[in-house]
Amino acid sequence: MSAPAPATPMKALPSNLALRAAPAVPAAAQNYEPLVKNVLRQRLLSRTFTYSAAFCWMLVVLASTARQGGVSRLGLVGVLVNPFLPRTLGLAFTIWAVGVLPVLVLRKLYLTATPTSASSPSSVYHAALSKSSTLRSLAVYLASASLLTAVHVITALIFEARAGSDPRLNVFVKSKKHPYYLNGRLLYLISSQLSLAAFYVLRNVMMDRLAVRWTGSMSSRAQNDVPSFMLGRILTVIISASLLTAIGTVAHIFLFGLARAVALPVIFQLPFVSRLLRPFLAHFLRGSFSLTLLTKHTGLIFRAFMLGLMTVSTWDFAESLFDTFVAEPVNVSQVTADPAVTLVSGTTSQDLYYKHFAYAELAQFAKDETNAGSTKRVALFTDQKYNPSLWSTLTRETLLVLGRDYQLLLRRGAPEAAAPPPAAPAQKLDAPPQIPKTPYITASVLKGKSASPLHSALETIASDGSVTVALASAAEAGASQVPELFRSVMPSQTAAVAETAGAAVETVKKGEQEILQLAALPGKWREQLQQELVARAPGVVRGGAAQLAHWWRRERVHKVVEAALPNRKLDGLAADALCSLVCASLAEDRYGVVQRDIPRILEALLSFLAAVEEYQSEIVAQHPLPSPEEMGQLSPKEAAEKQELALDLARAGDALSEVADPLKDGIVRIVRTFGDKLSAFKFPPRIARKLQGFVDYN
Structure with missing residues (x-):
């Protein structure tokens, strides 16, 4: 016997639990x-x-x-x-x-x-x-x-x-x-x-x-x-x-x-x-x-x-x-409900102008020693509402900013090389070739009786032979393309047409040469005029013009350095903010979220600092300055040039220090804050040697 059916139908229990993906940090x-x-x-x-x-x-x-x-x-x-x-x-x-x-x-x-x-x-x-x-x-x-x-x-x-x-x-x-x-x-x-x-x-x-x-x-x-x-x-x-x-x-x-x-x-x-x-x-x-x-x-x-x-x-x-x-710096996080989210969102901006403001305010946020500032940083470190978290997003964006400028410095300001063209797609295989079929021959396959050679030659050149028929058909095909009016004079004008075509080609070549000569005239005229003016100008005017041309075309060393580090102020702010947050995390990071990123942060900072110091040594080696004794033996013109070079090198050093000083200061603060705790991390040998110098210094 079958079991009796239940009086009340069975159904699943309702639940408010659902799998929801955490949102990303707002753009x-x-x-x-x-x-x-x-x-x-x-x-x-x-x-x-x-x-x-x-x-x-x-x-x-x-x-x-x-x-x-x-x-x-x-x-x-x-x-x-x-x-x-x-x-x-x-x-x-x-x-x-x-x-x-x-x-x-x-x-x-x-x-x-x-x-x-x-x-x-x-x-x-x-x-x-x-x-x-x-x-x-x-x-x-x-x-x-x-x-x-x-x-x-x-x-x-x-x-x-x-x-x-x-x-x-x-x-x-x-x-x-x-x-x-x-x-x-x-x-x-x-x-x-x-x-x-x-x-x-x-x-x-x-x-x-x-x-x-x-x-x-x-x-x-x-x-x-x-x-x-x-x-x-x-x-x-x-x-x-x-x-x-x-x-x-x-x-x-x-x-x-x-x-x-x-x-x-x-x-x-x-x-x-x-x-x-x-x-x-x-x-x-x-x-x-x-x-x-x-x-x-x-x-x-x-x-x-x-x-x-x-x-x-x-x-x-x-x-x-x-x-x-x-x-002028902008402070907008104070008027928002969640300042940490606002600042981290600002660091993800694609415009360097807004990114600069975000990192400037983030540096103040990281150095705020009040209880309110500490509470905001704790909220930043313990965030679990976003995926990736606020700290992960901030670390990634900051390291990307420093990494892009680090690569630009390694290229000495040169643009990134163009990506190689994509490989040509593989050609699709065609359909398999058709096997040719042997046609069915209905004629006799037996070899006929061959004629004599003299008879074959006469048949070929006869009026109805194969050679005569081929020549006649070719002539008719060519004549069919010429109007009736000109067919009578066509054979006599073939040579004339050939001569006309040759003359036209020669005329075109001569015209091209004349056009090239005309295009080169302004440059030659300018050079001749410049030479004539230089020859007839007084010596004082020639000297002033030479100095002006030298000033106009002279390459400034500090401008070359600034081109290699165009975003140096942003890099300094980013390094300062990141290092300040890392130092604050020792007391305010409850779950050790920041500590797992300390090795790659230090590696990025030390690599960037090493590249800056190497570039500075390269600049000094490429433009040596004479000693005070040697400077006294130079002519006034050479001494003035060396003084200009010294001024350029000083400005180049100031530009490099805008990145090097925040990097050094941030690394020193991290070393002083964590001290012996850094031995728990593993670093590449090159980074470890560089970091050991800071540890020994402190």
Whole structure:
């Protein structure tokens, strides 16, 4: 008999337990970078925009007060009220909007944390020409200079006319006979501004100003130090802008005279261009450019200088503020619920700019000696919410950063070799070949009766023989491709066609040779002109040109070193933060998570330090310096070159120390913290010998 069925059907017990994979550490683009961008946006609006607008307002107040006669004409009350008049405020805002705002937007768009790798001014210039940002920067500065010139001309025509003086900056000269002659004073002012803008862009290119300059910060300054800091910045900007404007003004005077005396007469020799420009510029051909013209237009030159000084000052002050505030450290982990997760997420950023901020804040996080800081580090070491854990993610990212720059140092700054092309895929085997089948022969296979040799030869050359038939068929096939009209003359023109084809080939070869010769003419003409100028130039000019060419092409040793370690400041911060966390783990790591990574951390740090020291020894060996006794026996020129080399070597040593000092300091702290406990770890022989030196020293 079968068992009775149960009254209640059986079912599985419900359970809330489920296998869920631990999430990875949040990406920096979602967790860390938005916080940093928010802080930078606030700095841009509340500091850079505000301080630069205040500087423009100060310049407008000084210029308008001087233009209206100062205290003698406005009185003390007028001087005090003038800064707050609507026209003064409106003019200051206009100058800020057309002079400062485009420059700051340009800097924000093309900000980069990777400096240009170049060892000489010539290589810096050629590297800048290959970037799209250079031409766009030039366009922005030229447009800003043109707008500032237009604002100056309009205000001069309004305010100076009210004061009873004529600035003579109209577009056309006052002439009934030639009403379309352009005003030379206005053209001089515009060309002065444009040339100064180009000169300023060249200066920024040589300074590599689009890259972040991780020099100093205001984070350690007290609030009462900000006014003195701003006053020092204003004085520095005014002095540098005055020097730059003076050089640019002198260079523009020379270029303007050269254009008026040489370039313009040559342009007017062109028929169509001459007819187009004569109604506007023909009056510039009268007379010659001489130094006496400068004495007659000192007021115009001074006006161009002051306008250029205002333009360069506004640009330089705004850019100096931007350089300071974009490099100031950012502290965003304090406003988040889990600071350790935020900082570790920041270290995984693909942008070196945000990665630098993350490691700078992580170094402060690791050195915080308060109870809150210790609690945050314990949470970092004991994390089990993420896979991989916070410490594993941080260690991996930091060692990758140090490893990439270590490999770059071993290559001495050279780019990584391209990967070999992938192997060609194996060809697929075709289908197996078909076995040929023997055709079925229906004719007789027996050998017939052979004819005599004489009979065979006659049959071959007969009218219906095989040779005659083959020749006729070939002729008909060739003639069928020729039109009927030309068939009668075809045989007679075959040789002519061959000769024409040969002549065409020779013509093409001659044309290629002529084109190559024409392409080589500019280089030959340039060389001949250079040789002629060098031969005819005075000795002083030749010596100055040689020194300038030497300065332009001379390879700087410290620039070569900086190209081999472009991210040296980031490497120093990463090593400092990692070593500080390792030292703190001795008392705060409850489960020994950090200790298992100490061997590979020390191996990475010691390998990097050994590479830096080896490179430093190589630099010193390649560029030996003479002793003081030998220096006294050198000629003045050789002594100056050796002094330049010594200065370059000192700067190269400073660049290497930006990586070597944090590495040494971190290794020393780990050795002092763990002491004899390091004997429990195993190291490769080379690393063990290097580490033993630190142990013996301590």
